[in-house]
Amino acid sequence: MSATSTLRRALLYVPSSSQKFLSKSLLLPHPTDNITYDLEDSVTPSLKPTARTNLLSHLSSLSKPSNIGELAVRINAISTPYALSDLTTLAPLPSSTLSAIVIPKVNSPSDLTFVIDILRQVSNQDEPPKKLIALIESARAVMDLKQICEAGKGYLDGLIFAAEDFALDLSLTRTPSLREFLYARSAIATAARAFELSSTIDLVCTSYKGEEGKARLEEECRDGKEVGFNGKQCIHPTQVEVVQRMFAPNKEEVEWAIRVVIADAKAQAAGRGAWTMDGKMIDAPVVGKAHFVVAKAEKCGLDVDGLKNKW
Ligand code: 1VU
Numbered sequence: 001m002s003a004t005s006t007l008r009r010a011l012l013y014v015p016s017s018s019q020k021f022l023s024k025s026l027l028l029p030h031p032t033d034n035i036t037y038d039l040e041d042s043v044t045p046s047l048k049p050t051a052r053t054n055l056l057s058h059l060s061s062l063s064k065p066s067n068i069g070e071l072a073v074r075i076n077a078i079s080t081p082y083a084l085s086d087l088t089t090l091a092p093l094p095s096s097t098l099s100a101i102v103i104p105k106v107n108s109p110s111d112l113t114f115v116i117d118i119l120r121q122v123s124n125q126d127e128p129p130k131k132l133i134a135l136i137e138s139a140r141a142v143m144d145l146k147q148i149c150e151a152g153k154g155y156l157d158g159l160i161f162a163a164e165d166f167a168l169d170l171s172l173t174r175t176p177s178l179r180e181f182l183y184a185r186s187a188i189a190t191a192a193r194a195f196e197l198s199s200t201i202d203l204v205c206t207s208y209k210g211e212e213g214k215a216r217l218e219e220e221c222r223d224g225k226e227v228g229f230n231g232k233q234c235i236h237p238t239q240v241e242v243v244q245r246m247f248a249p250n251k252e253e254v255e256w257a258i259r260v261v262i263a264d265a266k267a268q269a270a271g272r273g274a275w276t277m278d279g280k281m282i283d284a285p286v287v288g289k290a291h292f293v294v295a296k297a298e299k300c301g302l303d304v305d306g307l308k309n310k311w
Pocket of ligand 1: 012013014015020021022024025038041042162163164204233235236237
């Protein structure tokens, strides 16, 4: 994570075919890192033109509310007859309103070059370019991650793993452990890091109701964080608070990191590169991790100074 990386712990889909959902998206009960207005799977083919028009009029009269980090649109797949109209209709909107485009079913580098070529044609050249986020949903895409990331240079800012289509592509049997996805998820998290993308966003948790849904969501967030993701797709507003909390460092992690950073300054002054804290060896990579945790906590708006004063 760098100072310029965009925080996308939760990416909340809002179906653009529904005026009610569009209006609700501006009245969410919790600050939200990313809202992605959907033109793809949540919209039936017969409603694609209506959804596109709804979204254009919703965004045209909007300044991005301060409690929303970023507004994005998920266009239709490049292989469909809808993608070109999605792009030519919405990409001219100012980047201060619509700053990212989510591209589903990215299967080859040419999917990204197609979008980038159109953005160059229709965008206002005086504005920052729109960021691209690619959904990886097939075996082919996982095998070609390097070429896909190279094709997106200068625009690509995140990768998303889409479990349902990937499971379909490989005829996988889904399990609660998610072990059937480990290779693909690790490959995506590693590629995102290697190409210094801001975001690596994990699968959707389709359970969203009640305590059971919340427990499952928390479990999936923990697992995603362990595998290397820094965010998760959400389908319901109630998932946002849980996901953003789970993908921010928790209080214990921040306290540990602050103690390491403070103790390391003393160890360095004493000429020691390796030392112990709580019975465990601390050296350069652990100190690096501690600095990362502190920076991430600050980016997530946690009270790091308050915790620092305790030590
Ligand atoms: O309290 P109110 O009645 O005023 O509002 C409802 C509801 O309208 C609203 N709400 C939402 N607002 C904005 N964006 C949303 N995604 C959203 N979901 C709900 O919140 C209030 C409570 O809603 P609810 O609990 O009554 O939920 P519903 O039965 O209305 O809707 C549930 C579903 C799951 C259908 C709905 O949340 C939804 O359509 N979510 C998005 C689905 C989607 O975008 N799917 C495609 C992306 S996932 C994917 O492609 C996998 C890679």
